[in-house]
Amino acid sequence: MNYDELEGWSAKVAAWGSEYLQGLRHQPIRPQVAPGAVAAQVPPSPPEHAENMEVIFADFQRLIPSAMTHWQHPRFFAYFPSNAAPASIMAEQVANYMSAQCMLWQTSPAATELETVMIDWLRQALGLPDGWRGVLQDTATSATLSAVLTMREKALAWRGLREGLSGMPRMRIYASAQTHSSIDKAVRLAGIGQDNLVKVPTDANYAMRADALQRAIDEDRAAGFLPVGVIGCIGGTSIGASDRLDGILAIAQQESLYSHVDAAWAGSAMICPEFREIWCGIERADSVVFNPHKWLGANFDCSVQFLKQPADQVRTLAIRPQYLETLETDQITNYSEWTIPLGRRFRALKLWFLLRAYGLEGLRTRIRNHVAWTNEAAQAIAKAVPLEIVTAPRLGLFTFRYAPAGADPDLATRALLEAINSDGRTYLTQTTHEGRFVIRMSVGHFETTRADVLDAVAIICELADKLRLD
Numbered sequence: 060m061n062y063d064e065l066e067g068w069s070a071k072v073a074a075w076g077s078e079y080l081q082g083l084r085h086q087p088i089r090p091q092v093a094p095g096a097v098a099a100q101v102p103p104s105p106p107e108h109a110e111n112m113e114v115i116f117a118d119f120q121r122l123i124p125s126a127m128t129h130w131q132h133p134r135f136f137a138y139f140p141s142n143a144a145p146a147s148i149m150a151e152q153v154a155n156y157m158s159a160q161c162m163l164w165q166t167s168p169a170a171t172e173l174e175t176v177m178i179d180w181l182r183q184a185l186g187l188p189d190g191w192r193g194v195l196q197d198t199a200t201s202a203t204l205s206a207v208l209t210m211r212e213k214a215l216a217w218r219g220l221r222e223g224l225s226g227m228p229r230m231r232i233y234a235s236a237q238t239h240s241s242i243d244k245a246v247r248l249a250g251i252g253q254d255n256l257v258k259v260p261t262d263a264n265y266a267m268r269a270d271a272l273q274r275a276i277d278e279d280r281a282a283g284f285l286p287v288g289v290i291g292c293i294g295g296t297s298i299g300a301s302d303r304l305d306g307i308l309a310i311a312q313q314e315s316l317y318s319h320v321d322a323a324w325a326g327s328a329m330i331c332p333e334f335r336e337i338w339c340g341i342e343r344a345d346s347v348v349f350n351p352h353k354w355l356g357a358n359f360d361c362s363v364q365f366l367k368q369p370a371d372q373v374r375t376l377a378i379r380p381q382y383l384e385t386l387e388t389d390q391i392t393n394y395s396e397w398t399i400p401l402g403r404r405f406r407a408l409k410l411w412f413l414l415r416a417y418g419l420e421g422l423r424t425r426i427r428n429h430v431a432w433t434n435e436a437a438q439a440i441a442k443a444v445p446l447e448i449v450t451a452p453r454l455g456l457f458t459f460r461y462a463p464a465g466a467d468p469d470l471a472t473r474a475l476l477e478a479i480n481s482d483g484r485t486y487l488t489q490t491t492h493e494g495r496f497v498i499r500m501s502v503g504h505f506e507t508t509r510a511d512v513l514d515a516v517a518i519i520c521e522l523a524d525k526l527r528l529d
């Protein structure tokens with residue numbers, strides 16, 4: 060295939076893509092596919108000779124879409140949404156044609172400068188303080204690892220980078236048990252060790268208790284540990300729990316601990332001023348991550364890390380070999396010095412297209428609708444005996460279980476979840492909450508409608524009734 064065929068094929072692919080997306084509502088969300096079935100249909104060795112794009116694309120159409128889980132399905136209520144608004148898909152396509160490496164200003168002036176402006180647009184959109192800066196990362200996992208490395212190095216006066224960690228004091232990081240596993244992973248990979256991630260007890264609302272945080276820090280200091288940072292949780296993955304940031308970040312500041320807030324999912328909702336109460340105190344944080352690639356509509360991958368003082372993270376992550384030296388370093392930003400990978404995609408373009416094509420009002424309306432429909436869905440489920448709400452809606456997420464009289468509710472709920480997911484009209488996933496198996500319903504697909512949400516509730520009730528009769 061050559062450049063001269065690109066135009067024709069791009070048009071064919073666009074036609075396929077638009078038909079695919081518009082037809083999804085009537086398709087099952089998850090494929091009926093046995094493990095290994097797809098691999099068995101792909102030749103085990105690569106071709107020696109060029110194949111025709113006609114044949115390649117026909118194989119794609121035959122083998123792949125029917126064996127995918129359709130994340131852009133409007134009745135996808137599993138995990139968290141991973142939206143791809145049409146304008147964002149287009150921007151990604153444009154970036155794809157240019158395929159630039161956006162590591163330095165010099166390698167991508169427009170991408171670098173657009174990134175700076177988009178970070179500032181989002182800073183304003185979320186109501187974060189003037190003067191904060193930030194960087195686009197691939198995922199929240201990378202942003203959190205960057206923040207944990209920065210906590211570590213700041214506390215060691217940047218000696219760990221040169222000397223390694225052996226002989227250094229045993230470090231401690233504090234977070235609640237509601238935080239995402241990416242925090243555990245970051246603490247492991249940063250050489251701090253899982254055992255030094257202190258899971259601070261939570262209150263009745265699953266927020267970290269400030270008094271317990273203070274006590275843990277005091278006890279650790281007395282025992283000779285080196286506290287290095289606090290990680291706040293806003294919209295945890297399990298049930299959407301949030302810490303009370305004002306209290307715990309005030310302690311972090313008094314104790315001179317670096318702080319990072321994981322708002323990967325819930326951060327998008329902060330474009331609506333009425334929801335910002337959940338992260339009251341955010342201005343005390345040193346680092347905040349949120350994923351426009353979840354709820355906002357930028358397609359994966361697009362994670363924003365805001366930084367109060369980027370210098371600490373840059374000092375931790377920047378490395379400047381001769382072959383990356385550039386001139387005029389004072390007037391420019393080389394974003395690869397802010398992140399772990401050197402190579403970087405042109406991600407700012409999809410934010411630019413997204414924010415302009417829908418406007419903040421258009422994006423707010425979607426999020427407000429999702430939150431309102433989540434409340435409606437939870438009310439309907441609460442009325443449908445023997446379904447029970449386990450955790451009330453937090454933004455677009457609630458959990459419930461199925462507890463028919465005389466049955467083990469964990470087993471019954473598991474059976475209901477299996478029935479829902481093999482039915483295929485909607486898709487939900489589970490979590491464990493206080494030792495109980497519960498089903499999560501997470502509303503936030505860009506194209507979902509009130510009818511989709513209520514249809515999903517009707518399907519859940521129908522399948523629960525059917526299980527009861529069987």
Ligand SMILES: *Cc1c(COP(=O)(O)O)cnc(C)c1O
Pocket residue numbers: 139197198199200201239241294295296321322323324350362
């Ligand atoms: C999804 C999620 C993550 C992980 O996000 P990635 O971008 O996939 O690394 C981390 N924290 C929370 C709260 C999340 O919802």
